[in-house]
Amino acid sequence: MASYLPRSVLREANIPDDKIHCLANITVLNERTNLRKLSGKPPSRYIQEFRISEQKLHPHLIPDPFARAANDEALLKEQWSVERYTDFLIERAKLLTNEANVFLQELGRS
Numbered sequence: 001m002a003s004y005l006p007r008s009v010l011r012e013a014n015i016p017d018d019k020i021h022c023l024a025n026i027t028v029l030n031e032r033t034n035l036r037k038l039s040g041k042p043p044s045r046y047i048q049e050f051r052i053s054e055q056k057l058h059p060h061l062i063p064d065p066f067a068r069a070a071n072d073e074a075l076l077k078e079q080w081s082v083e084r085y086t087d088f089l090i091e092r093a094k095l096l097t098n099e100a101n102v103f104l105q106e107l108g109r110s
Helices: 007-012 031-038 043-049 052-060 064-071 074-078 082-108
Strands: none
Touching: 031 074, 043 074, 052 064, 064 074, 064 082
């Protein structure tokens, strides 16, 4: 597992541990991708460096304003800044909740 905003970046910004380890900041990546490519880099850097598109962010339930920023360097730095971290958590938590509810409803129909 990995964090969208890496723990080291958040700790440098004095973000409390409960927000750092929030479920809405977690994604599942293979170890090679996580450790070698993304570790310790701010999202604005790794999204641009590895040309991660808006289309690749959507399946990870990245909120639209953050995913759309992948196509614009200036917007990317603004949207994915530590100052926007709480906004990211709130919006992503909503998306995760909606997907979980849909999944549970589908299970109930089975």
